[in-house]
Amino acid sequence: MLDPKLIRNDLDQVAAQLQRRGFVLDTDRIERLESERKAIQVRTEELQAERNRSSKAVGKAKAAGEDIQPLLDQVAGLGEQLQAAKDELDNVQQQLSELLLGIPNIPHDSVPQGDDESHNLEVRRWGEPRVFDFEVRDHVDLGAALCGMDFDAAAKLAGSRFAVLRGPLARLHRALIQFMLDTHTEEHGYQECYVPYLVNADSLLGTGQLPKFEEDLFATCGEDRYYLIPTAEVPVTNLVRDVILDAGQLPLRMTAHTPCFRSEAGSYGKDTRGLIRQHQFEKVEMVQIVRPDDSYRALEALTGHAEIILQRLGLPYRVVSLCTGDLGFSAAKTYDLEVWLPGQQAYREISSCSNFVDFQARRMQARFRNPDSGKPELVHTINGSGLAVGRTLVAVMENCQQADGSISVPKVLQVYMGGQTSVGS
RNA sequence: GGAGAGGUGCCAGAGUGGCCGAAUGGGCUUGACUCGAAAUCAAGUGAACGCGCGAGCGUUCCGAGGGUUCGAAUCCCUCCCUCUCCGCCA
Numbered sequence A: 001m002l003d004p005k006l007i008r009n010d011l012d013q014v015a016a017q018l019q020r021r022g023f024v025l026d027t028d029r030i031e032r033l034e035s036e037r038k039a040i041q042v043r044t045e046e047l048q049a050e051r052n053r054s055s056k057a058v059g060k061a062k063a064a065g066e067d068i069q070p071l072l073d074q075v076a077g078l079g080e081q082l083q084a085a086k087d088e089l090d091n092v093q094q095q096l097s098e099l100l101l102g103i104p105n106i107p108h109d110s111v112p113q114g115d116d117e118s119h120n121l122e123v124r125r126w127g128e129p130r131v132f133d134f135e136v137r138d139h140v141d142l143g144a145a146l147c148g149m150d151f152d153a154a155a156k157l158a159g160s161r162f163a164v165l166r167g168p169l170a171r172l173h174r175a176l177i178q179f180m181l182d183t184h185t186e187e188h189g190y191q192e193c194y195v196p197y198l199v200n201a202d203s204l205l206g207t208g209q210l211p212k213f214e215e216d217l218f219a220t221c222g223e224d225r226y227y228l229i230p231t232a233e234v235p236v237t238n239l240v241r242d243v244i245l246d247a248g249q250l251p252l253r254m255t256a257h258t259p260c261f262r263s264e265a266g267s268y269g270k271d272t273r274g275l276i277r278q279h280q281f282e283k284v285e286m287v288q289i290v291r292p293d294d295s296y297r298a299l300e301a302l303t304g305h306a307e308i309i310l311q312r313l314g315l316p317y318r319v320v321s322l323c324t325g326d327l328g329f330s331a332a333k334t335y336d337l338e339v340w341l342p343g344q345q346a347y348r349e350i351s352s353c354s355n356f357v358d359f360q361a362r363r364m365q366a367r368f369r370n371p372d373s374g375k376p377e378l379v380h381t382i383n384g385s386g387l388a389v390g391r392t393l394v395a396v397m398e399n400c401q402q403a404d405g406s407i408s409v410p411k412v413l414q415v416y417m418g419g420q421t422s423v424g425s
Numbered sequence B: 001g002g003a004g005a006g007g008u009g010c011c012a013g014a015g016u017g018g019c020c021g022a023a024u025g026g027g028c029u030u031g032a033c034u035c036g037a038a039a040u041c042a043a044g045u046g047a048a049c050g051c052g053c054g055a056g057c058g059u060u061c062c063g064a065g066g067g068u069u070c071g072a073a074u075c076c077c078u079c080c081c082u083c084u085c086c087g088c089c090a
Helices: A004-009 A011-019 A027-063 A069-075 A078-101 A139-145 A151-157 A167-186 A201-207 A233-240 A292-313 A359-364 A389-399 A411-417
Strands: A121-126 A244-246 A252-261 A280-290 A317-321 A333-341 A346-355 A367-369 A376-378 A380-388
Touching: A004 A011, A004 A078, A011 A027, A027 A069, A027 A078, A121 A292, A139 A389, A167 A252, A167 A280, A167 A292, A167 A380, A167 A389, A167 A411, A201 A233, A201 A359, A233 A252, A233 A280, A233 A359, A233 A380, A280 A292, A280 A389, A292 A317, A292 A333, A292 A346, A292 A380, A292 A389, A292 A411, A317 A346, A333 A380, A333 A389, A346 A389, A359 A380, A380 A389
Parallel strands: A244 A367
Antiparallel strands: A121 A317, A252 A280, A280 A380, A317 A333, A333 A346, A346 A380, A367 A376
């Protein structure tokens, strides 16, 4: 959520900045609602003040043993007026808040201008795509040959966009998770967290998935409505919801491995083959809660933490700064890490690292006490995948494949694979 | 699932219809005392929002949401959460 004060005072400026990402702000409606709100709020509070005064007078009169009937007659009807004013105020505030919750974040100045992903800016590349002296296979073929990746079985169990892994591939998948968590906790200073995979609507509102993107989520149908997390960002970031942190606690660095569940509504026909786009996948997520003046530095650092994983696995990748038109709803700036997939002869997203500045913090009321002012101020939130495990498995399989269809195990994973240097040979 | 207890400020804990945003104690901050510390004494110490150039004024908040009332932390209803005991269970 953007700062309501900013919207009030610099409406045109805000509208212009949102225009950059193709969002049209209904400034007329905001101005109208805002002036209504002001008038009604003032009136309501005056009525409340009057009621409070009268009630005190009644109390005093009663205590003094006086006749309170004249006072009661005087305030008759006040209650109705007040109720009407309150209802009106609730109505306007409801409309304003719905509108505000639907406004995306303002892109940072450094975010390149553009309509869609074709305008994203490549920031740097790491590694050279390997030259194969045999015909490369994609991970689906490799997986089938190893009898370790079974989409038919998953379709029987659940439906499309699910996978079953078996044997060495299942283990390699787990090894990746272990490697990522160990690296982030032991070398990058993140605290490992175990969190709920089902969350309530408040949490999703806090990080920005609700109210606008409900169709992307899976929800339980029982009396208690839970949502399956689409990313660990939701539970982990919401740990600081409604909390005022001590300045000394910042920065907070947390990591969690969780499954992620996404309905993938609107992605029909996209990435239907293989493990790339699934309803359920594993991810190791990094989240940082930082002081406002630290957040862009922290974004660079966090992006670096994700890159380290790719580098240690020897996977070529590039870093892309998303343009204004491709930026997610809550993000002020995002770097996507795209890994080279020989099977597709393309760089594909494997991590997304974003600075949300105070956008999520405001929705969550996540604050810290600034020692300079002594006042609570909103923190900044940053997160990124470190990494998407399923896609990393795909990348390892395709980049490390051998002519005979076996997969050589990257050195850093061997300790998690019981010392195996290759699988499927 | 059954039975019971409870949710109040940073913490503990009072308050059961009216000067209660909330006693008291602890903590914390500042000051006094001290060479310094401890002890002691004094003062201060919640958040959000509105109006105002400002000093300031006002509103809301005692788990959440409704209701009763001139007036609700206090009474009524619904829900959520925590704790104890029993049962069941990975």
